[in-house]
Amino acid sequence: MPKTLTLAFDAGIATITLSRPEKRNAISSQMIDELLAALDEIETGTARVAIITGAGKAFCAGMDLEALSALAAFSHEQNLEDSRRMARLFRRLYFFPKPLIAAVNGAAIAGGTGIATMCDFTLAVPEAKFGYTEVKIGFIPALVSVFLRRQIGEKRARDLLLTGRIFDATEAREFGLVTQIVPAEMLLSRARELATSLLSASPTSLIRTKLLLRRCVEVEIDREIELAVQENAAIRSTPDFKEGLAAFLEKRPPKWSGQ
Numbered sequence: 001m002p003k004t005l006t007l008a009f010d011a012g013i014a015t016i017t018l019s020r021p022e023k024r025n026a027i028s029s030q031m032i033d034e035l036l037a038a039l040d041e042i043e044t045g046t047a048r049v050a051i052i053t054g055a056g057k058a059f060c061a062g063m064d065l066e067a068l069s070a071l072a073a074f075s076h077e078q079n080l081e082d083s084r085r086m087a088r089l090f091r092r093l094y095f096f097p098k099p100l101i102a103a104v105n106g107a108a109i110a111g112g113t114g115i116a117t118m119c120d121f122t123l124a125v126p127e128a129k130f131g132y133t134e135v136k137i138g139f140i141p142a143l144v145s146v147f148l149r150r151q152i153g154e155k156r157a158r159d160l161l162l163t164g165r166i167f168d169a170t171e172a173r174e175f176g177l178v179t180q181i182v183p184a185e186m187l188l189s190r191a192r193e194l195a196t197s198l199l200s201a202s203p204t205s206l207i208r209t210k211l212l213l214r215r216c217v218e219v220e221i222d223r224e225i226e227l228a229v230q231e232n233a234a235i236r237s238t239p240d241f242k243e244g245l246a247a248f249l250e251k252r253p254p255k256w257s258g259q
Helices: 029-044 065-071 076-094 111-117 142-152 154-163 169-175 184-199 203-237 239-250
Strands: 005-010 013-018 049-054 100-104 121-124 129-131 166-168
Touching: 005 029, 013 029, 013 184, 029 076, 049 184, 065 239, 076 111, 076 142, 076 203, 100 111, 100 184, 111 121, 111 129, 111 142, 121 169, 121 184, 129 169, 142 154, 142 203, 166 169, 203 239
Parallel strands: 013 049, 049 100, 100 121
Antiparallel strands: 005 013, 129 166
């Protein structure tokens, strides 16, 4: 029985709800494993469209603080495996064979932005916030960069990845990261309307269209993911990462050494 999410099926539509509201649905290793398991169940089952949303006021606030604090003691091999676990999730979302709809009910930060924007469609409430904030804590937005450059172009990606700034749903829509902005009270019903419209299309056509899109870029993306995994793991041994992580956990400004 999953502990970090719920999975429900109704009339050909699967709904994954990230369910750690007390942690703002922050990502843990367990959540990644349970998300991957839920996606496997959806792929092999009768549901033809899936919706991902969050419980409470946030969609997903990025990595869990306990998971972040544990990184400081990881070996290089552990950091590689941790990086590959997140890479597996992002790759799975981006290449999932059935249509995916993100219903972003609140903040989606760092890895949460990744989950929200790697779906085929991203609906967001006006209050939703996004951001690739990794550089603020001495980290590197390596994995998300592989996909973001393709989604919005390199110049805009450089803006978001290098500044680490928070941006709102309106700007995300201008970038093409958000498909539609929807009032909070209508978010899930609009997501289900979209899912229902997809159910009227040929399931074979949808699957083969997504497969074609995948085949066009898969080799290149997999090569870039491996490079990103290596960079993601390597930066964790740097003094700046350790200082940024400590400062973030201690809620103080970091004192960068540039190393």
